[in-house]
Amino acid sequence: MKKLIYIILILLSIISLVNYFYFTSKLNIEKVVLKQQSVFKITNETLEFKLNNLNNKHYKIAINYLSSNDSDIVTLKKRMFMPDEYNIISQVWNERGNLVKSFSIDDGSKMHGGWSNEDVEWVILDFVAHSGNSYKFRITFQSKDDFFNKLNKEIYLIEDYDSASAPWWYLFQRISLIMIILSFAGLIATYFASRYLIKK
Numbered sequence: 001m002k003k004l005i006y007i008i009l010i011l012l013s014i015i016s017l018v019n020y021f022y023f024t025s026k027l028n029i030e031k032v033v034l035k036q037q038s039v040f041k042i043t044n045e046t047l048e049f050k051l052n053n054l055n056n057k058h059y060k061i062a063i064n065y066l067s068s069n070d071s072d073i074v075t076l077k078k079r080m081f082m083p084d085e086y087n088i089i090s091q092v093w094n095e096r097g098n099l100v101k102s103f104s105i106d107d108g109s110k111m112h113g114g115w116s117n118e119d120v121e122w123v124i125l126d127f128v129a130h131s132g133n134s135y136k137f138r139i140t141f142q143s144k145d146d147f148f149n150k151l152n153k154e155i156y157l158i159e160d161y162d163s164a165s166a167p168w169w170y171l172f173q174r175i176s177l178i179m180i181i182l183s184f185a186g187l188i189a190t191y192f193a194s195r196y197l198i199k200k
Contacts, residue, residue: 005190013183020176026161026169030057034137035155037066042153043086043143051092051137051157054129058160061090061125061137066152068118075147076120080111086143090125095134101127126160 034049042063065076079085088105103125105111112123124139139155141148 006187009183009186009190013180013187016176016179016183020173020180023169023173023176027166027173029161030055030059030159032157033154034061034157035153037152037154039150039152041149042141043146043148044141046138046140047155049137049155051129051135054131054133054135056129056131058128059126059157060123060160061139061155061157062113063088063122063124064119064154064156065122066119066154070117072151073115073117073120076151077115080113080120080122085145086141086148088122088124089140089142091138092125092127093136093138100135101125 032051035047065072067073067076086105089102090104091102092100094100105124113121115121125137129135137157
């Protein structure tokens with residue numbers, strides 16, 4: 001009986017440990033900031049960035065606008081679906097100079113992103129990277145409106161993930177950690193209980 005309890009507790013601790021590391025890795029979302037948060041000129045500009053040391057993952061590249069002004073946030077959300085005021089041409093090449101992905105936002109229905117009370121994210125390109133390869137990313141932002149230049153913003157590459165699942169990953173990580181602690185505590189308690197019974 002004692003051996004059976006040991007086996008069950010050891011298996012439980014191993015499974016919980018594996019689950020803990022799995023969900024921890026899922027929560028470690030890879031993000032590379034290409035252009036730091038600042039007020040920089042973007043309209044009628046072409047910016048280029050090198051993308052190195054990427055993993056075999058699906059990535060998205062986004063412009064994130066930040067403002068504490070409610071009217072700015074409302075305007076940005078509306079302009080996500082007003083392509084007549086701007087066009088964003090995004091392109092990624094691999095190290096051999098082959099075009100991997102090209103995307104032009106000339107149709108507002110194609111714009112993806114999200115927002116909160118203080119920021120608006122525009123996803124301007126997504127692509128699948130291959131480990132060991134280097135990439136070059138180019139963005140050309142065409143607009144007659146200086147509004148986009150005046151805002152605090154950043155450009156970044158981030159691993160594409162299911163944001164709706166992230167709270168569940170965190171919950172399962174916490175549960176796995178609790179199970180690890182309980183299983184180890186059970187092993188210690190079983191050991192000392194068996195020693196006590198032997199002495200008696």
